Amino acid sequence: MTVSTDEALAKSDAFPLSEKNISAQVRAAQYAVRGEIVIRAGELEEELKKGKKLPYGDSILYCNIGNPQQLGQVPITFFRQVLALCDYPEMMANPHADKIFPKDVLKRAKEYLAAIPGGTGAYTSSQGAPICREHVAAGITHRDHGIKSDPGNIFMSDGASQSVHTILRMLLRGTQDAVLTPIPQYPLYSAALALYNGTLLPYYLDEQNQWALRLDECKSQVDKARSEGQNVRALIVINPGNPTGSVLSEENQKEIVKFCVRESLVLLADEVYQDNIYIAGKTFHSFKRVAVELGKEAEQLVLVSMHSISKGFYGECGRRGGYMEIINLPADVKAQLIKLSSINLCSNVNGQICTAMMMNPPKEGEESYELFAKERQGLLDSLKRRAKLLVTALNKLEGVTCNEAEGALYAMPQLKLPAGAAKAAEESGKPVDFFYCKALLESTGIVTVPGSGFKQAENTYHFRTTILPPEDQIEEVTERLSKFHAEFMKKYSNSS
Amino acid sequence: MRSTVYAVRGELMQRGEELRKAGREIIFTNIGNPQALGQKPLSFNRQVQALVNAPFLLENERIIAEFPEDAIARAREMLTKLPGGVGAYQDSRGSPAIRQEIADFLQHRDGYPSNAEHIFMTDGASPAVRMCLQALIRDSRDAILVPIPQYPLYSASIQLLGGSLLPYHLKEESGWSMNVEDLRNQVRLGRDNGMAVRALVFINPGNPTGQCLSYQNLKDLIEFAAEEKLVLMADEVYQTNIYQDELPFVSAKRVLRDIGGSVADELELISFHTISKGVIGECGLRGGYMELVNIHPEVIGEMYKIASINLSPNTMGQVSISLMVNEPKPGDTSYEKHVEEKGTTLASLIRRAHIMTDGFNKLEGVTCNFTEGAMYSFPRIRLPPKAIQAAKEAGKPADTFYCLALLEATGISTVPGSGFGQEEGTLHLRTTILPPENSIKEVIARLTKFHEEFMDKYR
Numbered sequence: 001m002t003v004s005t006d007e008a009l010a011k012s013d014a015f016p017l018s019e020k021n022i023s024a025q026v027r028a029a030q031y032a033v034r035g036e037i038v039i040r041a042g043e044l045e046e047e048l049k050k051g052k053k054l055p056y057g058d059s060i061l062y063c064n065i066g067n068p069q070q071l072g073q074v075p076i077t078f079f080r081q082v083l084a085l086c087d088y089p090e091m092m093a094n095p096h097a098d099k100i101f102p103k104d105v106l107k108r109a110k111e112y113l114a115a116i117p118g119g120t121g122a123y124t125s126s127q128g129a130p131i132c133r134e135h136v137a138a139g140i141t142h143r144d145h146g147i148k149s150d151p152g153n154i155f156m157s158d159g160a161s162q163s164v165h166t167i168l169r170m171l172l173r174g175t176q177d178a179v180l181t182p183i184p185q186y187p188l189y190s191a192a193l194a195l196y197n198g199t200l201l202p203y204y205l206d207e208q209n210q211w212a213l214r215l216d217e218c219k220s221q222v223d224k225a226r227s228e229g230q231n232v233r234a235l236i237v238i239n240p241g242n243p244t245g246s247v248l249s250e251e252n253q254k255e256i257v258k259f260c261v262r263e264s265l266v267l268l269a270d271e272v273y274q275d276n277i278y279i280a281g282k283t284f285h286s287f288k289r290v291a292v293e294l295g296k297e298a299e300q301l302v303l304v305s306m307h308s309i310s311k312g313f314y315g316e317c318g319r320r321g322g323y324m325e326i327i328n329l330p331a332d333v334k335a336q337l338i339k340l341s342s343i344n345l346c347s348n349v350n351g352q353i354c355t356a357m358m359m360n361p362p363k364e365g366e367e368s369y370e371l372f373a374k375e376r377q378g379l380l381d382s383l384k385r386r387a388k389l390l391v392t393a394l395n396k397l398e399g400v401t402c403n404e405a406e407g408a409l410y411a412m413p414q415l416k417l418p419a420g421a422a423k424a425a426e427e428s429g430k431p432v433d434f435f436y437c438k439a440l441l442e443s444t445g446i447v448t449v450p451g452s453g454f455k456q457a458e459n460t461y462h463f464r465t466t467i468l469p470p471e472d473q474i475e476e477v478t479e480r481l482s483k484f485h486a487e488f489m490k491k492y493s494n495s496s
Numbered sequence: 497m498r499s500t501v502y503a504v505r506g507e508l509m510q511r512g513e514e515l516r517k518a519g520r521e522i523i524f525t526n527i528g529n530p531q532a533l534g535q536k537p538l539s540f541n542r543q544v545q546a547l548v549n550a551p552f553l554l555e556n557e558r559i560i561a562e563f564p565e566d567a568i569a570r571a572r573e574m575l576t577k578l579p580g581g582v583g584a585y586q587d588s589r590g591s592p593a594i595r596q597e598i599a600d601f602l603q604h605r606d607g608y609p610s611n612a613e614h615i616f617m618t619d620g621a622s623p624a625v626r627m628c629l630q631a632l633i634r635d636s637r638d639a640i641l642v643p644i645p646q647y648p649l650y651s652a653s654i655q656l657l658g659g660s661l662l663p664y665h666l667k668e669e670s671g672w673s674m675n676v677e678d679l680r681n682q683v684r685l686g687r688d689n690g691m692a693v694r695a696l697v698f699i700n701p702g703n704p705t706g707q708c709l710s711y712q713n714l715k716d717l718i719e720f721a722a723e724e725k726l727v728l729m730a731d732e733v734y735q736t737n738i739y740q741d742e743l744p745f746v747s748a749k750r751v752l753r754d755i756g757g758s759v760a761d762e763l764e765l766i767s768f769h770t771i772s773k774g775v776i777g778e779c780g781l782r783g784g785y786m787e788l789v790n791i792h793p794e795v796i797g798e799m800y801k802i803a804s805i806n807l808s809p810n811t812m813g814q815v816s817i818s819l820m821v822n823e824p825k826p827g828d829t830s831y832e833k834h835v836e837e838k839g840t841t842l843a844s845l846i847r848r849a850h851i852m853t854d855g856f857n858k859l860e861g862v863t864c865n866f867t868e869g870a871m872y873s874f875p876r877i878r879l880p881p882k883a884i885q886a887a888k889e890a891g892k893p894a895d896t897f898y899c900l901a902l903l904e905a906t907g908i909s910t911v912p913g914s915g916f917g918q919e920e921g922t923l924h925l926r927t928t929i930l931p932p933e934n935s936i937k938e939v940i941a942r943l944t945k946f947h948e949e950f951m952d953k954y955r
Contacts, residue, residue, distance in 0.1 A: 016694065016725045016764050019794040023634050026798050034588060034804035065807075070580030080550040087812075088546035090539075096558045118531035120812075123779045125513075126505055158619055158782065161806050169656070170497060191805045195630075310585075317585040318578070320619065320810035336497060342505035343652050344622050345527075349780035350549075350812045 028194040031187050032453020037437050038064050041447040056445045061477055063465040064447040066242075066409040068315035072470045076314050076375055078105060078368045079357050085109035086120050086353055102367040112353050120349040126342040128156025128323070129349065132356040136323050139359025144289040153326050155337065156355060158347040160272050160308040161188050163324040165195075166340055167268060167304050170333070171233045172198035178225050180218055180235040180265070184412065184454035184462070186242040201225050201232060204457050207414065210403050211246035213237065215259050222263055234266040235259070237287070240273040240407025243454050243464040245387075247282040247406040253290045257298050267291075269305045272322070273408040275312030278384040282406050288327060303327040309354045311409060313379040321351025321358075386467045386474055387411070393478035397485045405467060412451070415461045420492035433461040439488060444480040500655045502648050503915020508899050512909035522907045523939060525927040528703075528871040530777035534932045538776055538837050540567055540830040541819045547571035548582055548815055564829040574815055582811040588804040590617025590785070594818045598785055601821035606750035614788040614796065617809045617817060621733050621770040621784035626653050627802055628729060628766055628786070631795065632694045633659035639691040641682060641726070643674065645874065645916035645924070647703040662686045662693060665919055668876060671865055672707035674698070676716045683724055695727040696720070701734040701745070701869025704916050704926040706849075708743035708868040714751040722763040730767040733784070734870040736774035736842075739849045743868055749789060765789040771816045773871065775841040783813025845871075848929040848936055855940035859947045867929055874913070877923050883954035895923040901950060906942040 019027070045060045062070065069075060081101055085091055086109050097106060113119050115131035127133065133151035140149035157163045171177065178199040181189050193200045203221050206212040222232050237256060240247045248256075260267045269287040277284055288305055291298040308322035326334065346352075362368040387405040394402040394413040402413035417432055425435035433450040440446055440463075451462025469477050509526050516522040524532070531537060543563055546553070548571050553559045560568060575581060577593035589595065595612040602610035618624040626649075632638060633654065639662040642650045654661045664682050666672040679696070686693045698717060700709045709717075721728040730748040738745050749767055752760050770784035788796060824831040849867040856864035856875040864875035879887075879894055887897035895912035902925075903909050913924025931939045 014725065015792050015795075016727045017632060017795050018792045019798070021634070021692075022631050022795060022798055026631050026802060029802065029805065031801060031805045034807070035801075065585065067580065067585045069583035070585065072580075073583075075581070075583045077552070080552070084546040084550035084553060087549055088542040090542075091546065091559075091562070094558070094562055100553075100556055100558050118529065118533075118780065119537075121537045121778045121780045122532035123527065123529045158810060159806070165806075188805060195802075195805075316583045318580070318583050318808065318811035320807075339500065339502060340497065343500075343502045343649060343656075345505075345620070345779070346782075348619060348782035348810045348813060351810060 025195045025197055029191040031191045032449050033065050037441055060445045062447045064449045066466055067317050068468050071468045073315050078362055078372050079354055081105040082109045086112055089113055104366045104368050124346045126346050128352050132156055132352040135356035135360040144286055147289055147292045155324050156347050156352045157322045158320040160306040160322040163306045164188055165192055168192045169196050172196045175199055176230055178230045178232050184243050184456050187453055189236055211244035215255050234268050236268045238270040242408050243410045243412040245405035245408045245410055247277055250285045253285055257291045257301055261298055261301050266302045271305055272308040272311050277407040278387050279406050309358050313376045314358055316354055319351050319354055321355040323355055389474050390467050398489050409466050410464050412462050412464045418493040433463055437463050440484055443484045500652045502652045503911050508909055508911055512903055520907055522909055524909045526909045526911045528928055529779050530930050533930045535777050540824055540834045543567035544570045545815055548574050566829045578811055586808040588808050590809050590814050594814050597818050597822045606747050608753040615785055617785045617814055619782040619809050621768040622649055624768055624784055624786040629653050629657055633657040636660055637691050639686045639693045641696040645704050645918050650697055672705040676720050679720055695729050697729045699731040703870050704872045704874040706867035706870045706872055711746050714748055718752050718763055722759045727764045732767055733770040733773050738869045739846045740868050764791055771820050775838045776820055778816050781813045781816045783817045844933055851936055852929045860951050871928050872926050874924055874926050880954045895925055899925050902946055905946045
């Protein structure tokens with residue numbers, strides 16, 4: 001977006017609403033995933049559209065955001081069939097309906113429409129349509145080896161981001177309330193903490209050890225914060241990690257649960273990448289199951305688990321859908337949550353239905369299962385290949401080390417850049433990784449997000465790229481990147 | 497957060513839910529949710545939506561044969577406006593091409609150009625309202641002028657954001673009119689108490705009150721806001737729910753541009769619209785937009801930043817907005833059916849507006865202004881002293897007491913006037929005009945019987 005300066009407007013000093021008198025929290029919030037570099041990419045794209053020739057070709061390669069369908073990922077057929085029927089049920093009256101749609105698709109659409117008064121066009125209950133919550137709960141139960149999930153504890157959302165906003169708004173009373181946040185983190189968290197006037201209490205993930213979560217690190221941060229008069233309210237864990245791509249071991253998760261119980265912290269489990277795991281030996285364990293299996297030790301744990309339709313192998317980002325499951329929240333607090341949800345009426349119903357299907361997909365033996373399983377496996381295999389390709393290529397670059405992308409949709413390489421680059425960056429008034437990413441964009445059209453956008457350990461520099469460019473383009477991406485990197489290193493190694 | 501209240505889904509609705517789960521038939525007239533009460537969505541809109549949701553259907557011969565050709569063409573065109581299809585995040589303000597459609601619609605509606613860059617699509621008008629209030633409210637000294645009675649999104653949001661609500665009262669006896677002098681007094685009062693009065697909200701057509709503002713009224717509001725340097729927030733979500741001819745809808749934007757001069761250049765106006773209301777009634781899709789006029793570019797930049805944290809508004813909502821602002825044209829295959837469907841729904845809403853108003857006006861002690869626009873009836877009820885006493889003993893506001901009794905006796909779920917704010921010493925309730933025509937007479941009958949019994953009981 002180009003924010004054009006209107007001279008007439010810019011002259012006046014006494015605007016009713018201006019940068020001078022806008023809410024400080026709004027001003028403080030930042031979100032690099034669609035920040036300055038992405039805005040610049042948008043400008044370049046406009047230029048390309050107008051026919052301008054750029055050195056690297058005719059396209060901008062958006063590697064800044066986990067937006068798979070924008071890069072050609074094909075949606076799950078079953079989901080789209082059911083959603084289309086829910087939007088226009090008249091298709092089911094067609095005498096050839098069963099030749100256009102598989103039986104189980106028709107059955108599922110009818111089931112949702114029968115249970116949701118007004119179909120996709122009416123507000124549902126603020127927690128979400130009961131049938132969608134039932135399907136989600138059934139899916140969670142199945143995923144968690146039979147540990148029952150209660151639909152009454154499910155809150156449907158317009159994406160996990162919305163759930164994060166809701167929970168943080170509820171938890172934060174003022175700047176004395178702090179939330180343990182992993183560094184690096186997905187900048188929704190830092191932005192939301194800024195917006196709701198809370199304090200971000202960082203805990204550094206251990207890059208040398210595959211971005212491990214160190215509880216001793218968490219503990220020392222908690223103790224330090226408390227000694228300074230802060231209330232530490234919650235621990236955010238993103239598993240699989242964003243931007244890091246690391247997947248926690250079950251052992252680690254047990255310790256995390258016990259830690260939260262000991263320290264009376266709400267565990268905010270961002271589990272949106274639970275269906276994106278690429279390496280043998282790692283599997284998704286939900287915090288819910290880990291906690292329940294710990295038995296008495298974890299009985300008191302207050303857990304908020306968030307999931308979304310945006311990622312996985314379904315990638316329905318644009319639709320905006322997800323849920324949070326809340327465990328052990330006191331009834332009066334839950335009532336507050338319902339009240340808060342009601343002000344926005346409800347989350348969009350298409351998203352609710354898609355979320356229900358994500359958690360309750362076609363089963364073996366059903367007509368659509370074979371295609372569904374094929375689509376799912378095909379996508380996951382492709383993501384696995386691309387993750388490996390990208391990380392391998394990144395590790396070949398001079399001064400670059402990159403942990404394996406065990407899960408999620410990103411690679412987060414660390415850059416060790418020459419002093420000349422640091423100097424040039426300083427002169428430009430930007431952190432050196434921003435400087436690098438900007439130069440990368442201008443030279444190659446590849447859009448990434450500087451590590452500073454996610455926060456990182458001091459004196460380390462990173463950038464995040466997605467693993468989402470289509471397979472037939474990934475080699476091009478790595479080639480452009482390698483060429484640029486070599487030139488960049490050469491340029492700034494020689495300069496004093 | 498604990499002190500925030502949103503009565504539209506508050507105590508009455510929760511009690512209604514309890515009764516419904518226990519097997520009672522409940523008629524929910526608490527919320528403007530037309531499709532839940534049987535209103536059909538527009539066929540063309542849903543055809544396009546289905547095809548956009550499942551583009552592979554466009555390759556299916558049977559579908560091509562069944563769907564009108566303009567729906568098929570529009571679906572294809574829609575997909576070009578949403579890069580990656582409906583499964584992909586779009587621009588954080590919503591698809592640029594669809595924003596241009598909105599701008600074209602606004603130009604056509606008002607006769608003045610509109611800038612697509614200054615339009616933000618959102619998941620309904622409510623998030624857009626919240627975004628603006630969030631930018632405006634720094635602390636409790638920041639006050640927002642809000643009409644009383646009001647739609648409680650405003651009171652709840654202001655409360656949540658830690659700001660102050662500065663009320664200005666609409667005068668029931670004169671058709672819920674507003675008076676600039678009242679506004680001026682309230683601003684003075686606010687400022688004398690150390691408040692920074694930041695914005696003036698008005699809802700046209702009104703919710704819950706249903707009045708339509710005259711051109712002059714709008715002119716007065718705009719000039720007042722300009723004079724006092726307030727941001728003017730124009731909630732115009734009911735702009736196509738107009739049930740009389742005397743006061744057609746005129747947008748604040750149009751009046752602003754008509755006024756011209758320095759006011760037109762300086763008055764900061766934010767207008768809100770939605771797909772939830774009108775005759776399309778697509779509440780569940782969650783789609784809306786705001787148009788920012790004369791808002792400082794830096795503020796727009798901040799709003800873009802905030803919008804980007806939630807990535808983008810949901811795509812099906814965007815599709816529906818496109819369909820709302822860019823409809824089948826004369827000559828298009830679907831045009832006639834589309835016009836007919838809209839006309840049928842609107843005519844029915846007009847009839848029901850009259851039925852509800854007349855029904856209430858026949859009740860003892862009840863007066864009800866006509867629903868000139870929007871979707872609600874907001875009758876004033878005058879209860880006997882014994883009823884007031886009983887309410888006090890029950891620990892409830894008198895209108896809540898009445899509404900609960902109404903619910904228990906008839907299954908009709910309404911919202912007490914106290915949920916919207918009202919002149920002290922007055923009592924109201926809000927009901928929608930949405931019960932289907934084949935049951936609305938029954939609703940009135942049940943209501944009438946209950947009211948007679950209630951009045952007799954507490955006489």
